Amino acid sequence: MQFETNQHERFIYQFNPEENDIEMQTKDLEIYYGKQLAMHHADIQFKKNTITALIGPSGSGKSTFLRALNRMNDDVATVNGQILYKGVNINQPGIDVYEVRRRIGMVFQRPNPFAKSIYDNVTFALQRRGIHDKRTLDKVVETTLKQAAVWDQVKDSLHKSAQALSGGQAQRVCIARALAVKPDVLLLDEPASALDPVSTAQLEQTLRELKPNYTIIIVTHNMQQAARLSDYTVFFNLGEAIEYNKTRKIFTRPKIQLTDDYVSGNFG
Numbered sequence: 001m002q003f004e005t006n007q008h009e010r011f012i013y014q015f016n017p018e019e020n021d022i023e024m025q026t027k028d029l030e031i032y033y034g035k036q037l038a039m040h041h042a043d044i045q046f047k048k049n050t051i052t053a054l055i056g057p058s059g060s061g062k063s064t065f066l067r068a069l070n071r072m073n074d075d076v077a078t079v080n081g082q083i084l085y086k087g088v089n090i091n092q093p094g095i096d097v098y099e100v101r102r103r104i105g106m107v108f109q110r111p112n113p114f115a116k117s118i119y120d121n122v123t124f125a126l127q128r129r130g131i132h133d134k135r136t137l138d139k140v141v142e143t144t145l146k147q148a149a150v151w152d153q154v155k156d157s158l159h160k161s162a163q164a165l166s167g168g169q170a171q172r173v174c175i176a177r178a179l180a181v182k183p184d185v186l187l188l189d190e191p192a193s194a195l196d197p198v199s200t201a202q203l204e205q206t207l208r209e210l211k212p213n214y215t216i217i218i219v220t221h222n223m224q225q226a227a228r229l230s231d232y233t234v235f236f237n238l239g240e241a242i243e244y245n246k247t248r249k250i251f252t253r254p255k256i257q258l259t260d261d262y263v264s265g266n267f268g
């Protein structure tokens with residue numbers, strides 16, 4: 001699908017540059033799959049220690065945009081424009097993409113624990129880097145599982161397979177695994193879509209508790225989830241960021257008619 005540029009009215013909130021607390025920012029971001037333009041006009045700033053929801057219809061480019069933020073789609077897409085992380089453009093040659101992915105972690109739609117124990121899942125990246133000191137690893141396991149609000153449920157079964165956990169527990173172990181390498185930003189691609197309402201509520205509470213220490217960007221199809229969890233919301237349509245504003249404004253007084261139609265369920 002090819003999208004026409006400059007067709008739509010847009011409203012993209014900009015933070016005061018003096019505030020100096022923008023953790024990430026995209027500038028003139030354009031993403032192509034082959035010749036297909038899948039994202040354009042994405043000039044979005046992400047404020048430190050906030051939760052931003054990415055919403056929009058299926059195929060609007062939410063995952064494409066999210067995956068660009070830690071260069072996860074390098075192999076499948078051409079990404080033009082700047083992706084600033086702490087003011088540094090990470091979308092340029094010479095950037096260490098492994099370091100980018102350490103600092104900007106990703107949690108996927110379906111909980112994907114490795115076929116290993118809970119302990120080895122959480123410490124996997126550290127062990128790969130040659131860290132084997134038991135005291136260090138034990139501490140990371142306890143700290144991150146507590147941060148992910150799943151410690152009490154798994155502390156007596158750390159050496160059992162993570163694949164035997166419930167979906168909600170497995171997703172929070174995956175969050176602990178992402179936290180173990182000390183990222184600053186957490187990207188989550190519909191992390192609750194495979195979870196029941198109770199596990200979803202627990203996951204949302206976990207994200208709220210993480211917010212003071214992380215910058216969180218979450219793709220969700222669930223409007224209520226975006227409204228109750230996020231501080232800021234981006235509405236995408238047809239590969240374009242149409243409206244970006246405080247979540248309260250997006251859901252009560254959106255500036256663009258298309259956003260209003262989408263959040264009020266009158267879309268399409």
Ligand SMILES: Nc1ncnc2c1ncn2[C@@H]1O[C@H](COP(=O)(O)OP(=O)(O)OP(=O)(O)O)[C@@H](O)[C@H]1O
Pocket residue numbers: 001033038056057058059060061062063064065076
């Ligand atoms: N790996 C890929 N190769 C080619 N085209 C792709 C690829 N991934 C996504 N696309 C296309 O890019 C567009 C945006 O897809 P994307 O998955 O980013 O949308 P989305 O808003 O996240 O959708 P959903 O809500 O259904 O997950 C779609 O037209 C999709 O078919």
